[in-house]
Amino acid sequence: xxxxxxxxxxxxxxxxxxxxxxxxxxxxxxxxxxxxxxxxxxxxxxxxxxxxxxxxxxxxxxxxxxxxxxxxxxxxxxxxxxxxxxxxxxxxxxxxxxxxxxxxxxxxxxxxxxxxxxxxxxxxxxxxxxxxxxxxxxxxxxxxxxxxxxxxxxxxxxxxxxxxxxxxxxxxxxxxxxxx
Amino acid sequence: xxxxxxxxxxxxxxxxxxxxxxxxxxxxxxxxxxxxxxxxxxxxxxxxxxxxxxxxxxxxxxxxxxxxxxxxxxxxxxxxxxxxxxxxxxxxxxxxxxxxxxxxxxxxxxxxxxxxxxxxxxxxxxxxxxxxxxxxxxxxxxxxxxxxxxxxxxxxxxxxxxxxxxxxxxxxxxxxxxxxxxxxxxxxxxxxxxxxxxxxxxxxxxxxxxxxxxxxxxxxxxxxxxxxxxxxxxxxxxxxxxxxxxxxxxxxxxxxxxxxxxxxxxxxxxxxxxxxxx
Numbered sequence: 423x424x425x426x427x428x429x430x431x432x433x434x435x436x437x438x439x440x441x442x443x444x445x446x447x448x449x450x451x452x453x454x455x456x457x458x459x460x461x462x463x464x465x466x467x468x469x470x471x472x473x474x475x476x477x478x479x480x481x482x483x484x485x486x487x488x489x490x491x492x493x494x495x496x497x498x499x500x501x502x503x504x505x506x507x508x509x510x511x512x513x514x515x516x517x518x519x520x521x522x523x524x525x526x527x528x529x530x531x532x533x534x535x536x537x538x539x540x541x542x543x544x545x546x547x548x549x550x551x552x553x554x555x556x557x558x559x560x561x562x563x564x565x566x567x568x569x570x571x572x573x574x575x576x577x578x579x580x581x582x583x584x585x586x587x588x589x590x591x592x593x594x595x596x597x598x599x600x601x602x
Numbered sequence: 603x604x605x606x607x608x609x610x611x612x613x614x615x616x617x618x619x620x621x622x623x624x625x626x627x628x629x630x631x632x633x634x635x636x637x638x639x640x641x642x643x644x645x646x647x648x649x650x651x652x653x654x655x656x657x658x659x660x661x662x663x664x665x666x667x668x669x670x671x672x673x674x675x676x677x678x679x680x681x682x683x684x685x686x687x688x689x690x691x692x693x694x695x696x697x698x699x700x701x702x703x704x705x706x707x708x709x710x711x712x713x714x715x716x717x718x719x720x721x722x723x724x725x726x727x728x729x730x731x732x733x734x735x736x737x738x739x740x741x742x743x744x745x746x747x748x749x750x751x752x753x754x755x756x757x758x759x760x761x762x763x764x765x766x767x768x769x770x771x772x773x774x775x776x777x778x779x780x781x782x783x784x785x786x787x788x789x790x791x792x793x794x795x796x797x798x799x800x801x802x803x804x805x806x807x808x809x810x811x812x813x814x815x816x817x818x819x820x821x822x823x824x825x826x827x828x829x830x831x832x833x834x835x836x837x838x839x840x841x842x843x844x845x846x847x848x849x850x851x852x853x854x855x856x857x858x859x860x861x862x863x864x865x866x867x868x869x870x871x872x873x874x875x876x877x878x879x880x
Contacts (some may be wrong), residue, residue: 450627458621459613469615476621477629484634486792499791507789541612560605574789588605598603
């Protein structure tokens with residue numbers, strides 16, 4: 423059984439012809455590039471971490487493929503796995519159930535370009551929860567209602583986090599326009 | 603400039619090639635397939651333990667014994683030797699193997715069940731260690747992960763409930779230890795991942811964290827739910843953390859037995875993709 427999918431479903435700006443996803447590979451092809459970029463934003467530009475996050479996401483989806491392929495919206499399911507995997511590991515690190523002295527200090531990793539510094543450094547200043555909202559709302563173009571549903575938050579909470587995140591970003595991105 | 607345009611411009615510069623989709627697909631199939639197999643194995647172990655528990659209860663009833671006699675974990679399943687430590691006897695330097703055997707012993711003092719997949723990591727320079735095992739509780743509801751983390755210094759000791767959204771309690775014990783008990787919940791597509799934690803900071807500044815989950819958190823962040831709630835209670839976890847054995851040394855019986863373990867797994871993943879600034 424195939425499921426309907428298009429790149430517009432995952433928030434890219436250039437829609438393409440809707441394809442029928444017959445198997446897992448098609449889902450990866452249709453969503454991989456956009457979700458990779460979402461992972462890059464969630465990890466504030468760290469390519470290695472982003473790739474690992476993306477691989478973890480698709481591994482989970484593959485493990486549950488029979489259920490995913492029958493879901494109403496497999497793309498939304500995959501997107502939710504991505505964001506929740508990210509948030510879940512942030513919480514795990516805080517509780518520090520494993521020794522952490524060997525973990526790389528990604529937060530102090532020097533960026534390799536001035537532009538990257540501006541945006542990625544600004545993203546690093548956001549909490550994980552706020553960063554996820556930014557990525558869903560302003561990169562994946564999810565509505566407030568969709569973001570709230572996917573993160574298990576109220577719409578009020580999403581709006582609050584969006585405002586807070588944008589205010590912090592605006593300190594570093596002086597040309598950032600008001601969002602409607 | 604709109605934020606979406608900012609994001610797009612930056613991504614266009616730092617991500618010109620995009621992901622290797624073929625490799626992504628292949629890796630996901632391998633890891634996802636392994637996850638499926640682990641799930642099946644976990645269920646199989648749980649079913650076996652349930653049957654064993656029923657059989658044990660039947661024999662206990664026939665012999666007139668108490669039905670609540672603990673079912674000790676099955677060492678034959680893992681190749682790990684049985685250890686009967688002399689808690690007041692000599693001690694030897696902790697190894698990863700000895701620490702996980704000590705965890706299994708501490709678990710056996712609390713609950714009936716079976717331990718498999720004994721694993722750990724030892725940081726030789728600091729003397730910190732993390733050990734874990736798969737615990738198929740005799741309740742038969744599913745196998746899941748039990749972990750123990752021993753660290754020197756306050757480190758990341760959770761000393762307040764401020765950031766805990768689920769149940770949490772902070773207390774000071776009679777010996778001056780600070781103890782934080784809390785539940786963490788992680789919504790996942792399959793349900794809710796639950797992690798029950800007791801975080802103890804002893805007066806000698808040794809931090810001991812015991813955890814019980816309702817599934818398996820695999821390397822790289824894969825979370826495989828196997829049951830609805832963790833099998834260990836806060837009381838179980840507290841008893842484990844308060845065992846006086848934990849430290850740079852362990853009763854020598856654990857260390858000697860650890861030398862004969864054949865299937866100990868050395869964890870060396872150092873945290874997967876975790877990153878960021880908080």
